[in-house]
Amino acid sequence: xxxxxxxxxxxxxxxxxxxFSTPTCSFCVQAKRYFRxxxxxxxxxxxxxxxxxxxxxxxKTGQRGVPVILINNRPIVGFDKPxxxxxxxxx
Numbered sequence: 001x002x003x004x005x006x007x008x009x010x011x012x013x014x015x016x017x018x019x020f021s022t023p024t025c026s027f028c029v030q031a032k033r034y035f036r037x038x039x040x041x042x043x044x045x046x047x048x049x050x051x052x053x054x055x056x057x058x059x060k061t062g063q064r065g066v067p068v069i070l071i072n073n074r075p076i077v078g079f080d081k082p083x084x085x086x087x088x089x090x091x
Contacts, residue, residue: 015088017042020057020068024048027079028067034081038090 017035019042021028035042047054047066057068061075069076071087084090 014041015072016070017088018070019044020047020053020070021066022046022048025066031067031069031079031084034079034084038088040088 017040019028019031019035021032021044023046032042032044034040045053045057047057057066058064060070060073061068061077063075063077065077067077067079069079069084071084074087076083076087
């Protein structure tokens, strides 16, 4: 929790979100769109251009397909909106 000096209220900091994706993946596009609609900051990693990131994704999750989303290093395989909402406390 951080204190916002302007309004004096406690606000939760957003979890770290990493999206492993490829440019041709339609579910990756949907995930990016969803994060932007919900004002969720995320880091996109294009595994088609970054071989070491692709290896890292497989090592961390056992998955070769995308999207793979890490929220505070906890993996979500695919664009699983209910799981994303739960992990990010989106109602």
